Amino acid sequence: MSFERIKEKLTILADAAKYDVSCSSSGSNRTNKNKGLGDSTGMGICHTYTEDGRCVSLLKILLTNHCIFDCAYCVTRKSNDIKRAAFKVQEVVDLTINFYRRNYIEGLFLSSGIFKNADYTMERLVRVAKKLRTEENFHGYIHLKSIPSASDELMAEAGLWADRLSVNIEIPSKKGLKLLAPDKNFDDFIKPMEKVKNEIIQYKEDRKLIKSTPKYAPAGQSTQMIVGATGESDFQVMKTANHFYRNYRMKRVYYSGYVPISTDNRLPQLGTAVPILRENRLYQTDWLMRFYGFNIDELLNKETPFLDLKVDPKLSWALRNPHYFPIDINKASKHELARIPGIGLKSVHKILQARRFRKLTMDHLKNIGVALNRARYFVLTANRSYADLGQNPSIIRAKILSNSTSKFRNQTTNQLSLFSS
Amino acid sequence: MITLKYDGTFKGLLCSIFYAFGRRQDEFNIQHKNINQNSLWGQDITITTETHKAHRVLEGLKKTVGSGGVSILYRSFLSEEQGIENDILHALKSIYTSGPESIKDHTDPQILRLHKVVKMVNRERHRMEAFVRFRLTKDEVYFASIEPDFDVLPLIKKHFHSRYADQRWLIYDMKRDYGLYYDLNKVERMQMTFESNFDATKTSDHIFTLEEIAFQELWKEYFSSTNIASRKNTVLHVRHVPKRYWKYLSEKQAV
Numbered sequence: 067m068s069f070e071r072i073k074e075k076l077t078i079l080a081d082a083a084k085y086d087v088s089c090s091s092s093g094s095n096r097t098n099k100n101k102g103l104g105d106s107t108g109m110g111i112c113h114t115y116t117e118d119g120r121c122v123s124l125l126k127i128l129l130t131n132h133c134i135f136d137c138a139y140c141v142t143r144k145s146n147d148i149k150r151a152a153f154k155v156q157e158v159v160d161l162t163i164n165f166y167r168r169n170y171i172e173g174l175f176l177s178s179g180i181f182k183n184a185d186y187t188m189e190r191l192v193r194v195a196k197k198l199r200t201e202e203n204f205h206g207y208i209h210l211k212s213i214p215s216a217s218d219e220l221m222a223e224a225g226l227w228a229d230r231l232s233v234n235i236e237i238p239s240k241k242g243l244k245l246l247a248p249d250k251n252f253d254d255f256i257k258p259m260e261k262v263k264n265e266i267i268q269y270k271e272d273r274k275l276i277k278s279t280p281k282y283a284p285a286g287q288s289t290q291m292i293v294g295a296t297g298e299s300d301f302q303v304m305k306t307a308n309h310f311y312r313n314y315r316m317k318r319v320y321y322s323g324y325v326p327i328s329t330d331n332r333l334p335q336l337g338t339a340v341p342i343l344r345e346n347r348l349y350q351t352d353w354l355m356r357f358y359g360f361n362i363d364e365l366l367n368k369e370t371p372f373l374d375l376k377v378d379p380k381l382s383w384a385l386r387n388p389h390y391f392p393i394d395i396n397k398a399s400k401h402e403l404a405r406i407p408g409i410g411l412k413s414v415h416k417i418l419q420a421r422r423f424r425k426l427t428m429d430h431l432k433n434i435g436v437a438l439n440r441a442r443y444f445v446l447t448a449n450r451s452y453a454d455l456g457q458n459p460s461i462i463r464a465k466i467l468s469n470s471t472s473k474f475r476n477q478t479t480n481q482l483s484l485f486s487s
Numbered sequence: 488m489i490t491l492k493y494d495g496t497f498k499g500l501l502c503s504i505f506y507a508f509g510r511r512q513d514e515f516n517i518q519h520k521n522i523n524q525n526s527l528w529g530q531d532i533t534i535t536t537e538t539h540k541a542h543r544v545l546e547g548l549k550k551t552v553g554s555g556g557v558s559i560l561y562r563s564f565l566s567e568e569q570g571i572e573n574d575i576l577h578a579l580k581s582i583y584t585s586g587p588e589s590i591k592d593h594t595d596p597q598i599l600r601l602h603k604v605v606k607m608v609n610r611e612r613h614r615m616e617a618f619v620r621f622r623l624t625k626d627e628v629y630f631a632s633i634e635p636d637f638d639v640l641p642l643i644k645k646h647f648h649s650r651y652a653d654q655r656w657l658i659y660d661m662k663r664d665y666g667l668y669y670d671l672n673k674v675e676r677m678q679m680t681f682e683s684n685f686d687a688t689k690t691s692d693h694i695f696t697l698e699e700i701a702f703q704e705l706w707k708e709y710f711s712s713t714n715i716a717s718r719k720n721t722v723l724h725v726r727h728v729p730k731r732y733w734k735y736l737s738e739k740q741a742v
Contacts, residue, residue, distance in 0.1 A: 069701045073708050080712035101652040101671075108646065112727070113617045114738055116714040119723025126713060164702050165709075167629065167654060168621045168737075203653070325717055340718055420593035430594050 072161070078151040082131040082142050083177055086234065086290065087322045091123040091172035091207045093285040094229040102203030104166060104173070106229060110207075111172055124175040124209060125165050129153055129190055133179030137247035138330045139236065139295050142179045146328070152181075158194050159202065166206050173207030173229075174198070180213060184254075188216035188224070195227035207285070212258035214250065221261040225269075225283035230317070231262050234290040238306045242296035245332055262287055263314050286317035293348060294341040295324040295333055299371035304351055308362045311355075321348040347373040354380055357411060358404045376467060381407040381440055385459040392455050394446040396425050408440030424448075439469050488529045489513055492520040493572075497564050498541035500572055503534045505544050507576060508583075517572035548579075552587050559590060563604045565638045574600050611635050612642040618728075619647070619658055620737045622690055623699040629656040632687035632735055640667055640676075648674050661687055688734045703737045710738040 092110030112121035128142070130152035136144040162174045176194055180187050191210050198204040210228040212221060224231055235255050237243040243252055262283060269282035289310055291303060307319040323345040326336045351373060354360040358380070364387075365379050366372075374382040384391065384407045393402050395417060403414045416434045420426060425448035432438055442454045443462045457465075491506060493499035500517065507515045520533065548557050560575050574597040581589040581598070592598050614635070621629035629651070640660050644667055647658065651669065659666035659679060668677045681687075690700055733739040 069705065073705055076705060076708055077712045080709050084713045084715055098649050098652050103651070103653050105650040107649075111613070111617045114710065114736065115724050115727040116710065117721065117724050118715050118718035119720035119727065120715075120718075121727070122710070122713065125709065161705070165706065167651070168623075168702065168706070169619045169631070169651075170706050170737075325715060342718065416593045419591040422588070423592045424594055426594065433596075433599055434593055 072157060075151045075153055075157070076127070076161070078149050079128045079131060079153060080126065082179075083126045083128045083175075085141065085322065085325060086126065086175070086177060087120070087320045088175070088209065088232060088288055088290060088318065089121045089123045089126070090209075090230070090285075090288070090318060093317060094207055095284050096205045096207075096229060096281065098205050100203060102205050103163065104204050104206035106173065106205060106207045113170055113172070123172050124207065125162055125171045125173070126175040127153070127158070127161075127177075129158065129176060129178040129187075129194070130181055131179045132181045134182070135180055135247065135249055137236075137250065138328060138332055139246050139292055139324065141327045143328075155190060155194050155197065159197050162198060162206075163202055163204065166204070171206075173209070175209040177211035178213070184213045184215045185217050185220060188213040188220045192220055192224050192227065195224070199227045209285075212262065212287075214258065215254035216258050218261045221258045222265055225262060225265055226280060228283055230285040230288060231258075231283050232288040232290070233259050235306075235310075236290065236292050237296055238291045238293075238298045238303045239296065242298060246296065259287060259289070259314050266315070287314065288316055288318040288320065289314075290320040290322055292324050293321050293345055299366075300344070300348060300351070300373045301366040301368070301371040303348060304355070304362055304366050307352060308355065319352065321345050321352070343375055344373070347375060347379060351379045354383075359401055360405075377463065378407070380405070381463075381466070384444060385463055388459055391444045392446045393444060395431065396421050396446075396448060406441055406444050408437035408442075408444075440466055488516055490516045490518055490529060490531045491534050492518055492531055493534045494536050495519045495521065496536060497561060498538060499534060499536040500564060500575070501541040501544040502536050503572070504576060504579060505540050506532070506534055508579075515573075515576065517576055519572075552582060552590055556582075556587065556590050559601060559605050562608045562642070563601045565642065566604045566608050567638060568604055571601075571604060574598075574604075608637050608639065608642075611637045612639045614732070615639050615643050616646050618732050618736060619643075620735060621651075621656060622703075622737075623696050624694055625696055627655060629654050631656070631658045632661050633658060634662040634731075634735070635660065638663055640665070644674055659687075688740075690737075703740075707738050707740070 089112070090110055091106065094106040096106045098105040110123055112123050114122045116122060130150070131142045131148070132150050132152060133142045133144055141148070158174070158176065165171045166173065176191055178187050178191060191213070195208050195210055198208065208228045209230040209232065210224055212224065212231045212233045214233060233255050237246060240252050243250060265282050266286065269279055273279040291306065293303060303321070310316045310319055323341040324334060325340050326334050326338045329336060351365050354365060355362055360383070365383055370386070373379050384405070390405065393406055395403070400414060400418060403409060403417060404411060413434055413436050417426065420430065420434065427449040428438065428442070428447050431441065431447065443457065491503045493503045503517045507517070545557070548560070560578070563571055563575060577597045578590060578601055581592070581595065589595070590598065593602065615633055619631045619633060621631045624630050640658065643658070647656065647667070648669060655669060655671055657666050657668045665676060665678050667674050690703060692700065728736070
């Protein structure tokens with residue numbers, strides 16, 4: 067293969083793929099068989115981090131950036147005047163294998179612009195994955211993009227070779243989609259998603275009866291939404307996320323702060339700051355919903371449609387619900403402990419173990435790793451001090467803010483004015 | 488206080504523990520024999536490492552604290568942190584006086600230290616699973632040099648064994664001067680003698696294939712193309728990839 071030509075393609079097609087934020091390589095259970103190459107049984111591994119601090123786990127590229135669609139938010143849109151390139155199937159296979167052998171990556175994340183039509187594109191993505199599995203005996207991680215409106219037959223095959231499949235809905239509301247991607251239809255996104263969901267359920271059922279049933283997309287499905295391109299509120303974004311978690315059994319929903327790439331006046335203009343802090347708060351909310359037992363309505367609702375950018379969403383909830391507190395560290399259930407600001411799930415676990423030996427004091431909490439600057443206003447411990455309790459939430463909020471140095475501190479002021487415009 | 492001098496191996500530590508448990512009325516300080524810190528008053532005893540004794544202690548430990556407990560003791564030992572042997576001894580004493588649950592007592596400062604150290608060792612293990620960069624030599628061996636903060640090679644052996652089953656590889660700890668070599672059948676611990684002018688941070692075409700140099704180019708190209716300049720965040724970047732690891736990371740080498 068010609069390295070110079072490959073290098074040029076790689077530059078173009080990695081650059082075009084980088085706005086897809088998914089980098090997960092975990093959750094699969096593919097073991098190395100017959101002395102092949104690779105194994106994806108363990109947790110995901112971030113092999114390096116780009117200078118913007120994002121993890122590099124997979125070789126994330128487009129098969130091609132030729133595209134018949136003209137979605138305003140997308141850098142690959144038809145009307146954009148950029149260099150175009152396309153990989154051959156074998157080139158992607160060779161790159162993946164050689165990167166993997168050097169321990170650069172956990173596997174491949176292959177997406178594509180849509181050329182000719184959906185099935186033509188999907189068929190090529192499937193061919194890459196099949197080749198890796200059958201010809202190269204590759205057991206590393208493969209994430210394929212499900213091309214909107216791809217046929218059921220192709221989706222049924224894609225899951226046999228891939229660990230994860232994803233469709234990015236990108237725009238959290240139908241209205242926004244109509245505005246920015248008029249030639250796309252919301253149902254086209256749902257179609258492959260629905261098919262994959264049903265296949266996963268079917269294969270799981272089959273495996274109960276026949277143990278040798280092959281794996282189908284063992285790492286499940288994920289999707290992504292762009293945040294800050296259209297005017298959706300955090301409540302709308304998280305409601306949509308919740309919908310996909312519940313109805314399509316998504317493993318992950320990703321939130322991608324919009325990076326301005328276009329002078330299109332339907333979108334934030336070039337040079338507008340990427341809403342990194344908002345993105346961070348959305349992820350925190352996502353975690354609270356999935357692991358901390360919070361309902362979306364507790365965190366976001368009609369009265370509070372936006373997250374507080376200055377404090378984390380759990381603290382924000384606690385300040386709105388002072389009647390839940392104080393919580394007694396030495397008596398509270400796991401569920402209650404997880405709701406205390408400044409206490410993460412690992413600390414909850416340690417508290418549950420440690421309190422069997424003796425009554426826990428503030429010092430114990432500190433050594434365990436609890437963020438006392440937040441937790442102190444909400445907990446009772448063995449050396450109970452009431453000094454911090456029962457204060458007015460707005461006073462607590464002010465105290466916490468003045469005692470903490472958030473890495474985002476100098477951003478909050480600009481960002482707030484950005485969202486209100 | 489009696490100081491037990493051992494040879495720095497885990498087996499040696501187990502034998503020291505065996506000795507200490509034989510004389511429970513005494514207070515002990517377990518120390519690597521290379522540490523020259525003789526106590527002013529008190530006595531030094533040199534422990535001989537005996538495999539069968541170490542084995543007995545290990546079997547006994549497995550029964551009391553299970554493999555999870557043993558793993559906490561072993562991993563904290565691999566940290567090579569000063570004085571960690573005494574925290575291990577302390578943990579074992581409280582296990583034998585108050586029951587196996589004591590290993591979970593996060594309110595005991597010495598046990599808490601073990602857990603913290605294990606966390607550090609595990610992070611280093613995970614880092615090495617990520618930061619190993621194989622380079623193909625002309626002898627068709629994928630070679631990687633590392634300098635981990637802790638002695639984690641024994642912990643990453645299985646990971647690389649099950650992953651790279653169809654290529655010969657060698658991961659070498661330059662700091663501790665030993666490596667793991669896989670010959671397509673088994674993984675073995677080995678020691679290398681490098682030429683005096685060998686620089687592990689460089690990929691010279693005397694040792695490595697031309698294809699290797701080309702793939703490093705492609706990897707570097709990928710690394711820079713996948714970056715989003717408008718989200719630049721150097722603090723975060725360096726937190727995830729601390730500078731001390733850069734010298735063996737192909738993507739961080741100047742072209």
